[in-house]
Amino acid sequence: MGEVQEKRSEYAMEIRDLAIRYVTDEATVYAVNHIDLKLRPQGTLGLVGETGAGKTTTVLSILNLIQTPPGVIDSGEIFVNGRNVREMTPAQLSEMRGKEVSMIFQDPMTSLNPVMTVGDQIAESILLHENVDKKTAYEMAKKTLETVGIPGERAGEYPHQFSGGMKQRVVIAIALACHPNVLIADEPTTALDVTIQAQVLDLMRKLKESYHTSTILITHDLGVVAEICDEVAVMYAGSIVEIGSLREVFKNTKHPYTEGLFNSLPDMSDRNSQLKPIKGLTPDPTKIYEGCTFAERCPYASEECTKRRPQLEAVGENHKVACLAYEREGFSIERSRKQ
Secondary structure, eight states: OOOBBOOSSSSEEEEEEEEEEOOOOOOEEEEEEEEEEOOEEEOEEEEOOOOTSHHHHHHHHTTTOOOTTEHHHHHHEETTEEEGGGOOOOHHHHHHHHTTTTOOOOOOOOSSSSSSOOOHHHHHHHHHHSOOOHHHHHHHHHHHHHHHHHGGGGGGGGGGSSHHHHHHHHHHHHHHHHHHEEEESSTTTTTTOOOHHHHHHHHHHHHHHHHOOEEEESSSOHHHHHOSSSSSEETTTTTTEEEEHHHHHHHHHOSHHHHHHTTOOOOOTOOTTTOOOOOOOOOTSSSSOOOOTTGOOOOTTTTTGSSSSOOOOEEEEEEEOOOOOGGTOOOOOOOOOOO
């Protein structure tokens, strides 16, 4: 078995210059376009963006789960605890998945096996990664269920005997069974009602504190980000357009797309106020754009924006934005949303 080169890193997970495309007979989709991401130990990074922005593709690459074909990783390095995922053997990847990095998928209905008890499904992960027998693994599974608020005696029940919120708790229990260093949550509350959503978020927050886990939360819900994240990366058309601390991105918004996301939220203090959607449509992912992919929808775009692709530039101690408008002297986006 080959040894994976280990590099010292202050980050739990680090992505460098990642570019991914999907090639089919009909077209080539440029899903992720040379992005960098860093996840701090015990931190929670919110990855925000519209459907099709490239969020799920990005996190699947961390687990080396990009299906090939049609997926092609053109460039990039992905480090988990200092080890390069792209250099791992199949055996090393199998060991890493679930033990070092786990993923909570957005739909518990399709994540769980309907013909296996929930206890057996949790125990399956434990048996794969821990040196224990079946009986011990099952007892550990029952205790894991209890950590997510489900009585251990329900381990012998099947997924159809649980409500939607309980199923999501089971999925979280499976992900946390082997105490991973990095937890990826892909829209974990999308299929849940508001009350259950709040309970699941509260559970994730408590478990993060208990297990000291670093978390990547994929969502399009800015309210969820505000509730649980330390840092925010805003993704648009396969690129990171703004990244920074939660406070900087929310209170000192810099990118016009991020501003558009906030402005499109309903104003709960004024029932007569109208929504302000971002004009236009998301760009064609099969096209290579010379300039900024947001230029056609941006109220601040100049001719230069259609000719040159912006790069992430620092606008604060822990805040970066990819926008050519900041090259203009004295430029500042107009803040129309309430602070």
